[in-house]
Amino acid sequence: MTERQKVLLTEVALRDGSHALSHQYTVQQVEKIAKGLNEAKVPYIEVAHGDGLAGSSLQYGRSKTNEFELIEAAVAVTDFSKVAVLLIPGIGTVKELKQAQQLGAKMARIATHVTEADVSAQHIYAAKELGMETVGFLMMSHMAEPEKIVEQAKLMESYGADIVYVVDSAGALLPNQVTTRIKAMKETIGVEIGFHAHNNLSLAMANTLAAIEAGATRIDGSVRCLGAGAGNTQTEVLVGVLDRMGIETGVDFYKMMDLAENVVAPILPVPQxxxxxxxxxxxxxxYSSFALHAQRAAEKFNLDARDILIELGNRKVVGGQEDMIVDVAAELAKVKTFV
Amino acid sequence: MTERQKVLLTEVALRDGSHALSHQYTVQQVEKIAKGLNEAKVPYIEVAHGDGLAGSSLQYGRSKTNEFELIEAAVAVTDFSKVAVLLIPGIGTVKELKQAQQLGAKMARIATHVTEADVSAQHIYAAKELGMETVGFLMMSHMAEPEKIVEQAKLMESYGADIVYVVDSAGALLPNQVTTRIKAMKETIGVEIGFHAHNNLSLAMANTLAAIEAGATRIDGSVRCLGAGAGNTQTEVLVGVLDRMGIETGVDFYKMMDLAENVVAPILPVPQxxxxxxxxxxxxxxYSSFALHAQRAAEKFNLDARDILIELGNRKVVGGQEDMIVDVAAELAKVKTFV
Known part of the structure; x- marks a missing residue:
């Protein structure tokens, strides 16, 4: 008999999911959810502002509760699950990482744009130095071809990352694109591979299964789908599906369902x-942050904001290039005049 | 240059979706939705009670509006889309089918349990006689192996069906199970193959793509996911995904998004x-109808209703065998006592 295939889940409802609650988690809510996840034997629970440590700001949305209080609360109620934190260099720093580690966080996930792994070097070093299990988190992975992703994953591996994730931040990847990316990594890097989906195209589950089939062993989910955009892969559903496929997660299916229905659903302001x-x-x-800019530009130039967003996607405009949004709108308006 | 792959969509929000509204559609709502679907160039729009023609009853839920008024309303506002009706022999009869056809319905979908295609014979003959495009609709397709489905599909083909659908009524199929079923049909039957998904395992989109890859050319969707259980494949999302994959639907993506957001979402009592x-x-x-029975039996025997439902699934209990629910519960309670 062959051993059953296994994947290790990270629950992100208390980090990515905080977007769905406009970062308004209370200590009591986090305690209750983390306790439930711990009882269901979820291996990792990520806790932080939706945009990572130190994300609470006017720009990214202010947290109701200081995230270190939330981390502390989660650590206090977990004896099985390990608490993870996300850090986006430029938003958070090594200082916050140290603080999280001192409070009991055991995993550091260092996130960069898919082509900018080099900015994660010092943070990955620091996390390893702190004795944390360390993840390199390649965001907006649909914007780079497999070869580029492999190159960036290799950098993160060279800095000491134990795991590298393909992150579909915009929920834009198609299943075959997930397959080619994970396969290329599997063939060339030695560390474990993870996958983080968003459900904007209703493909979170499809992409997650494609990632596992291609060799990913670390998977993110969010209970009741709590996450930015249309949310992530719904954890309690994923546990059931993987069980049906004979893939082991170690997570209690019934307890996850009950947690979703009785604890998480009632605190969601709007269903996902x-x-x-x-x-x-x-x-x-x-980027989701482009939506508002595009809406403003659309009104100015009498356009459909969707045309602007799609054109920005075609041109692979990235965060920090928001100035281009008005330029693109102006160009589209010009073309429209001549049609 | 090769021709682009094409699929033809059937929108089921005005039939399967009626479950999500407890069959409370008004003429005005149907007019508005059908008009929007017609403008978006959706090829087929199914209109009927959620359980098909003549489904309005104490057992299946009473419709607010007579379904023939709804069919008439949809026909009146469509000059591109064709109106389809669903008929489950035993619930509806040839009489209702004739009435629907006289009101302008152009497609008849005759639905049976996946192992009972033989009961569709006279209804398929009648539909063809009436000059309707005719679909054989094999429900609960997860309960039969590919060979059995092929056998049943061949029967429907022999009665004159133009298309045969694999219908995942319980949302229970995994993508590889969809692939084997559709492939087996593709190899053995001459008519077009369709697929109807439910999203209970968050696999509606994954399964739909698997079906198309295996050769299905007719696909059901429901705008904003309106349908029994967790709903169907979300039509406006499917249109976007297929477009991204280079598969043609002929449906206007923007118009579908606007219809979903501005017309359908506001009438949904609870989001899907x-x-x-x-x-x-x-x-x-x-079957979803088992849920209430299982809940009652669980209370009687002090069990978790989920254990009863899963055991019923293992034993492949079908509609009409509701008596077995209490028997199964009694057995489980006995086992529990000895543990």
């Missing part, structure tokens, strides 16, 4: 659906 | 999520 906004972002493959 | 109930039904692979 695939709305027009999240669908357009996934289809265009752009 | 994957709740504990729909997840359990998909995982167990049982």
């Amino acid at each position: 659906e695939i709305t027009k906004n999240s669908l357009v972002l996934g289809y265009a493959g752009v | 999520e994957i709740t504990k109930n729909s997840l359990v039904l998909g995982y167990a692979g049982v």
